[in-house]
Amino acid sequence: MDASLFQSRHEAFIQQAESALRRLTPTAAIRPARLHAAMRYSLEAGGKRLRPVLCLAAANAFNPQADAEHAATALECIHTYSLIHDDLPCMDNSDLRRGRPACHKAFDEATALLAGDALQPLAFELLATGYAAQPALATALIAELAKTAGSTLLVGGQTEDMGGLAAGADAERLEFILLGKTAAMLSAPFAMGAMVGGAPPADVEHFRQAGQAAGIAFQLVDDLLDLTADATQLGKPVGADAQNGKLTYAGLHGIAATQLRIQSLTEEASGHLQACKADSMFIRELVFRMATRKH
Numbered sequence: 169m170d171a172s173l174f175q176s177r178h179e180a181f182i183q184q185a186e187s188a189l190r191r192l193t194p195t196a197a198i199r200p201a202r203l204h205a206a207m208r209y210s211l212e213a214g215g216k217r218l219r220p221v222l223c224l225a226a227a228n229a230f231n232p233q234a235d236a237e238h239a240a241t242a243l244e245c246i247h248t249y250s251l252i253h254d255d256l257p258c259m260d261n262s263d264l265r266r267g268r269p270a271c272h273k274a275f276d277e278a279t280a281l282l283a284g285d286a287l288q289p290l291a292f293e294l295l296a297t298g299y300a301a302q303p304a305l306a307t308a309l310i311a312e313l314a315k316t317a318g319s320t321l322l323v324g325g326q327t328e329d330m331g332g333l334a335a336g337a338d339a340e341r342l343e344f345i346l347l348g349k350t351a352a353m354l355s356a357p358f359a360m361g362a363m364v365g366g367a368p369p370a371d372v373e374h375f376r377q378a379g380q381a382a383g384i385a386f387q388l389v390d391d392l393l394d395l396t397a398d399a400t401q402l403g404k405p406v407g408a409d410a411q412n413g414k415l416t417y418a419g420l421h422g423i424a425a426t427q428l429r430i431q432s433l434t435e436e437a438s439g440h441l442q443a444c445k446a447d448s449m450f451i452r453e454l455v456f457r458m459a460t461r462k463h
């Protein structure tokens with residue numbers, strides 16, 4: 169895909185995601201002001217918006233019968249809650265997020281905990297109300313996101329990751345962590361976007377699988393960059409995973425094997441997307457760029 173066409177479509181999706189986020193989530197004008205200010209502080213902190221963009225683009229690849237903005241916003245709410253909670257002293261204990269003080273530093277620990285708590289039901293409220301006119305779609309979206317955010321995937325992956333290398337350099341446990349902590353929240357946007365796009369169940373499954381492969385690749389690239397990138401280019405210190413005793417694919421299997429797996433996962437994702445009756449050109453390019461990013 170032509171680079172400037174990709175760029176302009178990407179920017180348009182980011183703008184759509186951010187304007188939906190501002191429109192669909194409560195501001196500090198609503199009581200309790202401090203809680204809503206903390207939620208908006210983290211929601212507006214300006215990440216890459218990968219999950220909402222993937223959701224909007226997946227819907228767009230089909231023939232959407234409903235707007236994908238509620239689903240895209242719900243995904244960013246769950247992602248943002250997971251970042252807020254991950255930064256808390258009882259978890260990763262990180263003072264910075266997206267280049268700014270983490271939520272518990274900008275506010276306080278209790279407020280950050282509650283902001284993360286409140287973002288979770290907000291996500292499901294957005295799905296229930298945003299797709300009320302299509303109850304089967306609303307139910308399918310809620311089920312997809314609930315499963316993704318639950319104890320076998322996002323929270324489960326985080327749980328198993330907390331032991332780090334100290335809990336053993338176990339390849340099977342690493343796959344569980346990769347699937348749960350990173351890939352699930354990148355697979356859900358593909359599946360949810362396809363559902364909103366009115367895709368048949370077989371294509372929703374292809375999109376789900378594509379997202380899972382792209383999601384694992386995304387984390388593997390992250391691991392590689394931590395080992396090999398230049399700190400200035402990466403915008404954060406390198407070698408942090410080893411220093412923090414993290415169990416990573418590159419640490420366990422080596423750099424060459426990680427590069428090969430990224431390539432094969434990217435091909436797998438592309439194969440799933442191409443198997444569908446959909447215009448998947450933009451989303452395939454995005455998957456390729458996720459796998460070849462340098463920071």
Ligand code: GRG
Nearest residue numbers: 215216217218250251253254322323326349350
């Ligand atoms: C607290 C239940 C719970 C889960 C936390 C988000 C998370 C799980 C851990 C953070 C550490 C980490 C590397 C997770 C893997 C997922 C990931 C790469 C998150 C960062 O996603 P980006 O790069 O972030 O899309 P932005 O800031 O751009 O949105």
